[in-house]
Each structure stands twice: as C-alpha cells, then as structure tokens.
Amino acid sequence: MKPISKPAKKPLRKKASKPGRLPEQSEWTFELIEQAHGEIRRVAESFGLDTYPNQLEIITAEQMMDAYASVGMPVSYHHWSFGKHFLSTEKSYKRGQMGLAYEIVINSNPCIAYLMEENSLTMQALVIAHAAYGHNSFFKGNYLFRAWTDAEAIIDYMVFAKKFIADCELRHGVDAVELLLDSCHALQNYGVDRYKRPPKLSLTEERERQKERADYLQSQVNDLWRTLPRREEEVADDSPQRFPPEPQENLLYFIEKYAPLLEPWQREIVRIVRKISQYFYPQRQTQVMNEGWATFWHYTILNRLYDEGVVGNGFMMEFLQSHTNVVYQPPITSKYYSGINPYALGFAMMRDIRRICEAPTDEDRTWFPDIAGSDWQKTLDFAMRNFKDESFIAQYLSPKLIRDFHFFAVLDDDKEEKLSISAIHDESGYRYIRQRLADQYNMGNREPNIQVWSVDSHGNRALTLQHTQFQRRPLNQQAEEVLKHVTRLWGFDVILQTVDPEGQVLETLECKSDKQHRKM
Amino acid sequence: MAYLIDRRLQGKNKSAINRERFLRRYKGQIKEAVARAVKGRSITDIESGEKVSIPVKDIGEPGFGHARGGVWETINPGNKEYQKGDRVARPKGGGGGSGKGKGGNSEEITEDDFIFELSREEFMNYFFDDLELPNMVKTQLTASTEFRNQRAGYKMSGNASNIHILRSLRGALGRRIAVGGKSTRRLREAEKELDVLLLVESEDHPRVQALKREIHHLRAKLYAIPFIDPFDLRYSNRIKVPKPSSQAVMFCLLDVSGSMDQAKKDMAKRFFILLYLFLTRAYEKIDVVFIRHHTQAAEVDENDFFNSRESGGTVVSSALNLLTKVMQERYPSSDWNVYVAQASDGDNWDNDSVTCRELLINTIMPAVQYFAYIEITEGEPQNLWEEYTQVPDCHPHFAMQKIESPADIYPVFRELFKKQQSTS
Numbered sequence: 001m002k003p004i005s006k007p008a009k010k011p012l013r014k015k016a017s018k019p020g021r022l023p024e025q026s027e028w029t030f031e032l033i034e035q036a037h038g039e040i041r042r043v044a045e046s047f048g049l050d051t052y053p054n055q056l057e058i059i060t061a062e063q064m065m066d067a068y069a070s071v072g073m074p075v076s077y078h079h080w081s082f083g084k085h086f087l088s089t090e091k092s093y094k095r096g097q098m099g100l101a102y103e104i105v106i107n108s109n110p111c112i113a114y115l116m117e118e119n120s121l122t123m124q125a126l127v128i129a130h131a132a133y134g135h136n137s138f139f140k141g142n143y144l145f146r147a148w149t150d151a152e153a154i155i156d157y158m159v160f161a162k163k164f165i166a167d168c169e170l171r172h173g174v175d176a177v178e179l180l181l182d183s184c185h186a187l188q189n190y191g192v193d194r195y196k197r198p199p200k201l202s203l204t205e206e207r208e209r210q211k212e213r214a215d216y217l218q219s220q221v222n223d224l225w226r227t228l229p230r231r232e233e234e235v236a237d238d239s240p241q242r243f244p245p246e247p248q249e250n251l252l253y254f255i256e257k258y259a260p261l262l263e264p265w266q267r268e269i270v271r272i273v274r275k276i277s278q279y280f281y282p283q284r285q286t287q288v289m290n291e292g293w294a295t296f297w298h299y300t301i302l303n304r305l306y307d308e309g310v311v312g313n314g315f316m317m318e319f320l321q322s323h324t325n326v327v328y329q330p331p332i333t334s335k336y337y338s339g340i341n342p343y344a345l346g347f348a349m350m351r352d353i354r355r356i357c358e359a360p361t362d363e364d365r366t367w368f369p370d371i372a373g374s375d376w377q378k379t380l381d382f383a384m385r386n387f388k389d390e391s392f393i394a395q396y397l398s399p400k401l402i403r404d405f406h407f408f409a410v411l412d413d414d415k416e417e418k419l420s421i422s423a424i425h426d427e428s429g430y431r432y433i434r435q436r437l438a439d440q441y442n443m444g445n446r447e448p449n450i451q452v453w454s455v456d457s458h459g460n461r462a463l464t465l466q467h468t469q470f471q472r473r474p475l476n477q478q479a480e481e482v483l484k485h486v487t488r489l490w491g492f493d494v495i496l497q498t499v500d501p502e503g504q505v506l507e508t509l510e511c512k513s514d515k516q517h518r519k520m
Numbered sequence: 521m522a523y524l525i526d527r528r529l530q531g532k533n534k535s536a537i538n539r540e541r542f543l544r545r546y547k548g549q550i551k552e553a554v555a556r557a558v559k560g561r562s563i564t565d566i567e568s569g570e571k572v573s574i575p576v577k578d579i580g581e582p583g584f585g586h587a588r589g590g591v592w593e594t595i596n597p598g599n600k601e602y603q604k605g606d607r608v609a610r611p612k613g614g615g616g617g618s619g620k621g622k623g624g625n626s627e628e629i630t631e632d633d634f635i636f637e638l639s640r641e642e643f644m645n646y647f648f649d650d651l652e653l654p655n656m657v658k659t660q661l662t663a664s665t666e667f668r669n670q671r672a673g674y675k676m677s678g679n680a681s682n683i684h685i686l687r688s689l690r691g692a693l694g695r696r697i698a699v700g701g702k703s704t705r706r707l708r709e710a711e712k713e714l715d716v717l718l719l720v721e722s723e724d725h726p727r728v729q730a731l732k733r734e735i736h737h738l739r740a741k742l743y744a745i746p747f748i749d750p751f752d753l754r755y756s757n758r759i760k761v762p763k764p765s766s767q768a769v770m771f772c773l774l775d776v777s778g779s780m781d782q783a784k785k786d787m788a789k790r791f792f793i794l795l796y797l798f799l800t801r802a803y804e805k806i807d808v809v810f811i812r813h814h815t816q817a818a819e820v821d822e823n824d825f826f827n828s829r830e831s832g833g834t835v836v837s838s839a840l841n842l843l844t845k846v847m848q849e850r851y852p853s854s855d856w857n858v859y860v861a862q863a864s865d866g867d868n869w870d871n872d873s874v875t876c877r878e879l880l881i882n883t884i885m886p887a888v889q890y891f892a893y894i895e896i897t898e899g900e901p902q903n904l905w906e907e908y909t910q911v912p913d914c915h916p917h918f919a920m921q922k923i924e925s926p927a928d929i930y931p932v933f934r935e936l937f938k939k940q941q942s943t944s
Contacts, residue, residue, distance in 0.1 A: 034524055055523045063527065066534045081581055083542030086535040087636040110523070117528055178541070186582050331598020340597060408599035410608075412592040418607040424599055437595040448584050472590030481582035 024314045026120040033115070036125040037132070039310050043301045044133040048377060051136040052151060053110040056128065064104070064116050065089045071280070072104045074112065075158040077165040077272075079181050105131035107139040107283075109151040122318040125311070129301045134294025141385045142289070144282035154279060161272045164210075168265050180266055183485035184252065184273035189447055191252030191274035192281045214264030247466065248452040251486070252277070260461060261491035270489070285388045285443055292346015293384055296354075299323060299347070329405065345405075349392070352401050353380055363399060394438035399430045407433050414472075448475055453497065462493040469500050483511040543642065549574045550638070554646040559786060562822050564796065564808060570643045573633035647793075669758045678755030687754035695752055700745050707738040768803040768857040768889075770796060771843055774825060775864035777814040777834040784896045785826055788863035791894050791929050795861045803857065809846060813839035819846065834867045836904060837875045844883055858888040866895045866902040877907040885915040892932050893920040 022036055037056065044051070059067070069086035070076035106112040113131040115124050139145050169177045184191075248254045252274040256267050283290065302319055305311045311319075329344035330336040356364045357376035365372045371379045383396060402425045409423040409432065423429035423436070439445055453466035465486070467475060475498065487494045496509040543550060553572040602608070638646070674687055714731045721728055772792045774785070799806050810825040811817055817838040820828075843860065851858060868876070885891060895905055901922060911918045921932040 030524060030526075037524070053523075055525065057525045057527045059527045063534070069535055069538065078537045078541060080538065080541040080545045083535060083538030083540070084579060084634070086538060087542065088634065091636055174541075174544075178545070182581075189583060329597055331600070332596040333598060333600065337598075340595070405597040406599040407595050407597055408602055409593060409595050412594070412610070414589050414591070418609055421602040421604055421606040421608065422593065424602060424604050426604070429604060433595055436593055439593075440595055446586075448586055450584055469590070470586075471592070473586040473592070474589045476585040476587040478580070478582035479584055481580075482584055485582070 021309060022121070022125075022311050022315065024312045026122065026318075028119070028121040028124050032121055033124055033128075036121070037128050039305055040125065040129050040133060040301055043304045044129070044137075044297070047297075047300070048381070049133050049137040049297065050140055051111065051133060052108075052140050054128075054132040054136065055110040055112045056132060057112060057114050058117055059114050060117055061093070064114065065093065067104050067114060071276075072106060073158050074106065075155065075162055077162045077181075078169075079185075080178065081185065103127040103131045105135045106154075107135075107145060107149055107151055107279075108154050111136040111139065111151070120318065122311075122315050123322065125315075126298055126302065126319055126322065129298035130294045133301065134297040135290060137297070138286075138290050138293045138384060141381070142282070142286060142388075143386055144285060144388055148282050149279050157275065161276070164272065165269060168269065172265065177269070179488065180269055181273070183488045184270055186482045186485040187251050187255075187489075188273055188277040190450060191250060191277040193250050193253070193278065194444070210268060214268065243455050243457045244452060250274075251450070251452060251465070254452045255486075255489045258455070259490050262489070282388075285390075285441075288342040288346040288349075288389045288441065289384070289387065289392050290346070291343045292348075292350045295323075295327060295343050295347040296350035296380075299351075331406070348401055348404065349396055350380065352398055353383060353396055356398065361400075367398060368396075389441035390438050390443075393441060394434060397434045397437065399425075402430055402433055407437065409433055409436050445470055448473070450496070460493060461491075462495055463490045464495045464497060467496060467498045469498060469506065472500075474498075480509060480511070483509055487511040487513050543638075546574055546579065549578065551646055551649065554638075554643060557643075558647060558790065558793065564806070568643070569640050570638045571635055572638055573635040576634050579634050668761055670761045672757045672759040674754045675757040676754070678757070682755040682758075684754045684756045688748070688752050691754060692748045692752040695749065696745055696747070700742050703738050703741050707735060707742065710735050710738065767805040767807075767855070768799050768859060769807040769809060769847075769851045770799055771809045771811060771846075771858070771860040772825065773839045773843065773860065773862035773864075774810070774812045775814070775834055775836070775839075775867070776812045776828065776830050777832060777865075777867060778830070779834075779865050779867055780896075784863075784865060787896050787923060787926060787929070788894070789826060790926055791863055791892075791923075791932070792861050794929060795859060795892060799859060807851070807856075811839050811842055811846070813842075817842040833869060834864075835872050836864065836868045837872050837879060840876055840879045840884060844879070847884075847887060853887045860884070860888055860891045862891070862893045864893075864895060864904065865897050866899075866904050868902065868904040870903060873903045873907040876904065877910060880908075880911050880918070881914050885911065885918060889917065891915075891918045893918070894923045894929065894932055895920070896923050898924055 022032065022039070033056070037054075065086055067074070068089050069082045076082065103116075104114045111132065113127065113136070115127055119127065139149075139151060145151075165177060165181075244254070244258075252270055255262070256270040256274065259267075259270075262270070302311065302316075306316050327341070327344045327347045329341045353371070354376045356368055356372055357374050357379050360368075360372035383392065387395060405425075407425055408421055409429070411420045411422045413420075423432040425433070449468045449470060450465055451468075453464045455464070456462045463486070479496065483494055483496055490513070492513045494511045494513070496511075497505050498507040498509075499505050550572050553574075554570060557570045674684060710731050714728065714735065717725070717728055717731065770792075774780075774788055780788075796806070796808065808822075810820050810822055812820055812825055812828075812830075813834070813836065814830045814832050815835045815838065819842065839862075847853070847858060880891070891911075893908060895901065905920075905922070908918075908920055912920070919932050921928060923929060923932075
C-alpha cells in the first residue's frame with residue numbers, strides 16, 4: 001500500500017506565533033501536555049468524538065513494562081506468569097530488541113491513558129490523540145464494549161480480585177492458589193459467553209453477593225450429586241438424563257457452577273478469571289477496527305492541528321515518521337512479514353470509507369451504493385458503533401483496498417501436495433477474498449470449538465468435552481496439558497472427544513483424575 | 521474534564537512480587553543453573569549476577585489451539601506473481617509464511633530457551649541455599665562491615681585541625697570583595713575627583729574638604745571589614761566508607777589423584793569459594809594460589825586446577841612443602857594474611873601423614889591465619905585424618921571436617937565466621 005504522506009505542498013502559512021501554537025521542541029512539560037491536550041480535545045469535539053473523561057498518567061518505562069506484564073491493568077493479582085512476561089519484556093527492552101509501546105489505554109471510566117516519560121512532546125500528543133480520543137471513543141461507542149464490559153466498575157473489580165486472591169493466599173497457601181490460577185489461565189479463552197450477555201459488574205453487589213454465593217453454590221452442587229433412592233426411582237425408567245441438557249461453550253462458567261469438589265473460594269477465583277477474560281473478549285474481537293479507528297483519528301486530528309498552524313513542520317515530520325512505521329504492511333515475501341498488521345488494515349479501511357464518502361468512483365457506487373457520497377463522519381461513526389472485525393471487513397473492504405494490498409488467497413489442504421492460489425485481486429476474486437479475510441477474523445474459527453458435552457452424573461462423574469473439528473484442523477499438542485488442568489478443576493476424569501461436523505467421533509483424549517489430587 | 525497525573529514516583533517495582541513468584545516456581549531449574557554457573561566460574565568471579573535459561577516448554581502456559589493440518593485458507597498481502605489457480609510448492613519449514621495460518625497456529629517453538637538475569641543477591645542466595653549457612657553469616661557475607669575515612673568535599677563546621685586554609689581564604693577574599701565592593705568603587709571615584717579638583721582649586725575649597733572627609737570615612741569603613749570571619753571557615757569533610765582492611769592470600773590445596781572424581785572436585789570448589797567469599801569481605805586485595813598434588817605438587821592456574829586429572833598415589837606432604845616454599849618466597853606473613861584451604865579424599869602414603877602433621881604444627885600453622893581441611897569421603901577416616909586431629913590441640917585456628925554433601929561444608933568455617941562476628 002501507499003505510505004501515508006502529507007497531501008501536496010501547502011501554501012506557506014504565517015509563522016506569527018498564534019496563541020495556541022505549540023513550541024517546536026521535543027522536551028515535554030506538564031503545561032505543554034495540557035496545552036496539546038486542550039487543542040486535541042477541541043479538534044476531537046469538533047469532529048463529534050464522544051468519549052469518557054480522560055485521565056492521563058505519566059509513567060516510567062519500568063512502569064510501562066509492569067503494565068505490559070499485567071495485561072495492561074493498573075491493578076492485578078499476583079501470579080508467576082506476569083513475572084515471566086515482565087522478565088521477557090525487560091530483557092528485550094534492555095537489549096534494544098524492541099521499543100515499548102508508546103501507549104496503553106484502559107477501557108474504564110474515566111479512561112486511563114499512560115504516557116511514557118521518555119516520549120517526546122510530539123509522541124505525547126500522538127498518544128493523546130490516539131488513545132485518549134481514538135480508543136476512548138471506540139470503547140464508549142462500539143456495541144461489543146457497551147454490551148460486554150462495564151467501564152465504570154472494572155478498576156474496582158480488579159481491586160476486589162486482587163484483595164480476594166491475596167486473602168486466599170494467606171488462608172490457603174500460595175501454592176494452592178497458584179495451582180488453581182494456572183488451571184484457570186489455561187482455560188481463560190474458554191471462559192467467555194460468546195452470545196449470551198453477561199450481567200453488569202458492580203463492586204458493591206459483588207461483595208454482597210460473594211458470601212451469599214459461596215454458601216449457595218455449595219448447596220447447589222451437592223444437590224446435583226444427590227443420590228437419594230427416591231430420586232433414582234424417578235429416573236430409572238427413562239433413558240439416562242443428559243446433563244447439561246445442552247452443550248455449554250463457557251467451560252469456566254460450567255466448572256464454577258458445577259465442579260463437584262471445588263471449595264467456595266476456589267469457585268470465586270474461577271469466577272474472577274472468567275470475568276476478566278470476558279472483559280477482554282471484545283478487545284480480541286475488534287483489534288483491526290479499534291486500532292484502525294484510533295490511528296485514523298490521531299492522523300486526522302494532528303493533520304487538522306497542522307492545518308490550523310497549532311503544530312509546526314518539525315512536529316509533523318516526527319509524527320509522520322512514527323505514524324508511517326506503525327501503519328506499514330510488509331509484503332508476504334518480506335522477512336519482516338508476520339501476518340496482516342491490524343493497524344495498517346484498520347487505518348486503510350477507515351481512510352477508505354472516508355474516501356468512498358467524499359470522492360466515490362463508479363466502482364464504489366456499485367459496491368457501496370448506500371454510503372458512496374454520504375456524510376463521512378456519520379458513516380464512520382455508524383461503522384465504529386455497530387461492527388466487529390469480522391463483520392466490519394465483510395461489510396466495508398473495498399476492491400480498491402484489495403488491489404492496494406495485493407491481497408491473495410492461498411489454500412493449504414494437507415491432502416493436496418501443493419498449495420493453490422484460490423483468488424487474487426481481480427474482478428472474480430474481490431468478494432471471495434473479502435469473505436475469506438472476514439472469516440480469518442472470526443473468533444469462532446480461530447480457536448478450536450470446544451464445549452462441555454456431558455457429565456456422567458450417575459456413574460463416575462466423568463466430564464466429556466467435545467471438540468468439533470473445523471476444516472479438519474487438529475488440536476495442538478498442548479491439549480493434553482490443558483486437559484490435565486481441566487481434570488484438576490473438575491476433580492474427576494475428563495474426556496475430550498474430537499468429532500467431525502457430522503458428529504462422528506474421530507479421536508478421544510482422556511485424562512484420569514489422580515485420587516490424591518482430588519482435594520486441591 | 522481531563523486529569524494529568526504524574527505517576528512516576530509511585531508503584532516502583534510493582535512486578536517484584538510477580539518476579540519472586542516466578543523464581544519460586546522455577547527454583548529447581550534456577551538452582552541447577554546456579555550450580556552449573558558455579559562449576560563454570562572462576563572462584564574469584566563468584567559474585568555477579570547470572571544469566572539463567574529455562575527451556576521454553578517448561579514455562580509455557582498451555583492453551584487449546586489449532587495445530588497445522590486440515591485445511592487452512594489464508595489471505596496474504598503483497599501478491600507479486602500469482603494468478604488464480606496457480607499451484608505452489610509448500611514452503612519448507614514454514615519460513616516463508618505462505619499458506620500457513622497466522623502466528624500462534626504453528627506449533628514449532630522457535631525460541632530455544634527462556635533466558636533472564638538473576639541479580640547478584642539472588643544468585644548468592646541460591647548459592648548459599650545448599651550450603652545451609654545460618655542467616656547471620658549470610659548477612660555478613662552480603663554486607664561489608666569495616667570502614668575507611670575518605671575525603672568528601674568541604675563543610676562549614678569541624679575541628680580546627682581540619683581547617684582547609686585555601687578554601688577558607690578564598691571564601692574570605694570573596695566575602696571582602698562582595699561586602700566592600702561599593703565602598704571601594706566610591707573611594708576610587710572620590711580619589712580621582714579629588715586629584716582633578718586639586719589641579720584647579722586650592723586646598724580649602726569646600727568641595728575638596730568634603731571629598732577628603734568622604735575618603736577618610738570610606739577608608740575607615742573598608743578597614744572595618746574583617747580579614748577573616750568565622751563564616752569563611754571551611755573544613756575538610758571526611759566520611760566513612762566501607763572498606764576491606766588489607767591484603768590476604770588464599771592457598772587452595774587439592775588432591776588430584778585418581779580417586780578424586782568430578783563430584784568430589786565440585787564439592788571442593790564450593791569449599792574454596794566459600795572461603796574466598798569470606799576473604800573478600802575482610803580484605804581489599806586477595807591473591808589466590810592454586811596448588812594441586814598427587815605424588816608431586818605443582819602450582820597451576822585455576823583452569824588446570826579444577827579440570828585436569830592425574831592418576832597415581834598421593835603424597836600430601838609434597839603440597840605442604842610447596843605451600844611453605846611459596847609462602848616464604850612471595851607471601852611473608854608480616855605483609856600478608858595467609859589462609860589455607862585443603863581438600864582431599866584422605867588417601868595418603870602411610871608414613872607421609874606423620875610428616876604432614878609435623879610440617880603443619882611446626883612450620884605452617886604459626887605463619888597462617890587460618891587453615892581449613894576437608895576430607896571428602898564416605899568411608900572411614902584414614903590415617904591423614906587421624907594425624908590431623910592432633911593439630912587443633914596446639915593450634916586452635918585449624919579446622920577440619922569430613923564432608924559427604926555440600927551442606928557439610930559450612931561447619932568447617934563456623935569458628936572462622938564466629939570470630940569475625942565478634943570483632944565486627
């Protein structure tokens with residue numbers, strides 16, 4: 001694709017120092033950041049960006065690495081895996097193998113954006129425009145975030161989680177808690193309700209209900225395993241009743257509710273991991289859109305500031321240099337290629353939508369009759385609010401972008417000896433490529449589809465999980481390891497069946513529960 | 521409304537607990553790495569951090585995912601040559617990336633090991649872990665206790681012998697210039713004016729009189745400025761800095777006869793390291809002399825010392841003789857604190873052991889600060905041990921110990937460390 005560059009030469013503007021003009025210097029000061037922020041906010045508001053209030057925090061590189069390690073949350077419970085991430089980030093940062101991200105932004109209200117102290121004034125302005133207005137408005141507007149996360153409560157919830165887990169460590173020992181967290185982390189991608197909307201989190205409610213829930217859950221579980229003679233008579237005549245009546249996609253939820261041997265505090269920790277996982281789920285589904293949206297807005301806002309004369313040429317050069325790095329998409333033949341760069345794709349699509357609105361070609365009128373020539377701000381806003389990566393690409397990827405990126409589809413079937421090129425950027429390939437690319441961002445296809453299939457509630461209490469194969473793709477070798485974790489949580493044998501789409505069982509993995517480990 | 525908050529001073533080292541958790545979890549691997557490092561390092565280089573690597577598969581966090589296989593259809597950017605329907609060979613090793621799923625689907629682990637740095641303290645803790653040192657000793661080894669005076673700039677108060685004359689007078693001069701500057705300038709002007717005036721006017725002109733009075737007054741004022749004021753005084757500042765006291769030499773005596781296998785040598789190395797660490801706390805300059813022996817003794821460098829292997833019998837007195845010789849030639853006990861550490865498996869020619877005892881009692885012990893002997897053996901003590909047991913009676917600064925595992929090493933030095941604790 002074309003590198004982003006400034007539109008052709010602008011007429012020389014008067015250099016008379018306007019009141020709002022930012023000085024040409026790379027050192028930032030608090031006053032300058034506030035001034036830059038004021039200008040950015042003014043422009044962002046003029047474009048109609050609706051955001052949570054902003055809280056900008058200046059942090060050091062070390063704190064940035066901390067934030068990295070604890071998945072970007074300002075507060076988090078303790079776990080060795082965070083230490084591991086910190087060590088590896090620190091190592092590559094110290095060796096100069098990687099720079100740190102310029103920014104981390106937290107989907108909370110107020111929206112917290114981190115500014116790193118090493119950044120120059122230009123970079124701080126870029127981060128403010130990108131994070132505090134781009135991401136922030138996305139968090140507030142996108143339907144997934146609105147439905148699935150509660151920006152008001154997340155920080156409070158993390159504080160609660162940290163305290164609860166620290167208490168558990170005191171009461172039950174660090175090792176017991178660590179084992180449990182390991183197992184939960186192994187399943188964290190399966191702690192998500194993909195379609196059902198979860199109830200909102202609220203700290204007070206959470207605290208109130210936690211104790212109540214602890215007792216209540218235990219009684220529920222006992223009820224499930226009750227084997228009173230009267231009850232047996234009832235079901236004796238029928239074919240064995242299925243439990244659960246329908247397959248369950250949320251493994252952690254199922255374990256939290258029904259694992260027979262977990263103690264109340266263990267259920268609460270399972271719940272915490274599940275809740276956090278759920279909170280991050282929308283971010284995993286909207287990477288292209290979210291980054292594209294934020295990049296589009298920092299680009300648009302800072303260019304507007306340049307046009308107004310608020311920032312000068314030096315500022316612009318520095319900004320464009322790092323902007324172009326961020327949105328660079330290496331071709332597949334490059335040694336730097338590592339998949340599609342979400343910033344590049346997202347940014348190009350946002351810009352393209354604006355182009356289709358402002359200067360549609362005949363092709364655009366055929367492909368996008370409803371948005372060609374419409375008001376670009378409204379169209380973009382609509383796109384931001386109502387889509388996720390998968391649907392966004394399926395809806396808005398234009399033939400022009402497919403040509404610009406030189407997209408092509410490669411079919412790799414292990415039954416064939418060679419790869420085949422199934423589509424390229426030509427008239428017959430546009431729709432095909434668009435659909436395939438959208439599928440590529442479908443979380444349902446990216447992760448193996450594994451669900452709770454049944455529990456042998458009248459026999460050995462074994463839990464059966466079912467993996468429905470997608471495109472004949474096998475599970476990775478870690479599956480066995482994960483299964484051990486499931487067994488640890490469930491407390492009895494766990495079976496993982498791999499079935500083809502017709503329901504034919506292809507393969508079975510089994511993990512026997514070790515009696516000694518039943519009591520965790 | 522937006523808030524700008526400076527968090528830089530808060531929450532430093534927030535990951536410390538997570539780091540500690542990580543180290544705790546992989547204690548086994550880290551200890552192995554430390555043991556390897558100890559083996560590989562020079563005795564004098566024991567006190568620095570260490571890079572530890574752990575196989576990635578050991579620290580992975582498993583998760584369900586797809587492996588390669590089945591059908592993958594991917595969209596890639598940057599098509600240059602392909603047309604629809606082209607058939608392409610599979611890239612080898614997945615390097616080209618074409619046709620493979622996005623990152624995370626691949627099961628090959630490209631990184632070999634997870635590598636990170638242990639800090640010096642952490643490294644030493646793992647090193648000490650095995651040796652079962654009491655806590656007192658650990659703190660002593662990680663903190664130095666002796667001090668030395670050192671210049672550190674100047675200060676406003678102090679005792680008279682520390683007055684720094686140059687600084688004080690420079691200060692006084694500066695003060696005089698500063699205080700008297702205005703008067704001096706006026707004095708010069710008045711004198712010039714008076715000279716000019718006297719060319720045209722007589723002595724008793726009122727203006728001349730007035731100038732003369734002013735000049736007199738200004739001179740008096742300038743004389744009243746003190747030449748030196750207590751305020752000007754500067755004293756040399758001296759501070760105490762931790763300091764190891766002087767120089768020491770450490771002799772490492774090792775039996776390299778055929779019966780000393782690698783495990784025994786490793787144990788001996790730990791023993792030498794511990795003594796060396798102790799010495800680094802107490803002395804500024806430490807020489808280490810390596811003497812190995814079988815039937816003959818030789819002075820060698822550290823590499824040969826630990827790594828070469830000889831065969832044949834053992835004559836311990838050869839090493840003791842060489843020790844005496846080196847000591848007399850290069851390390852006179854008036855200038856050097858001499859420490860000796862000897863490790864052996866206890867084998868010796870029968871009649872040699874008596875010679876050894878006599879050498880020790882009569883020649884060596886009077887010249888050394890401390891002599892530590894370890895016998896690395898699982899069997900019964902042999903004749904050398906019997907003879908050596910008589911030495912402590914005459915010379916209390918002789919320590920000996922039979923060793924089967926690293927945990928037995930420390931007790932050899934118990935007396936040594938105890939002594940140090942009481943003097944510090």
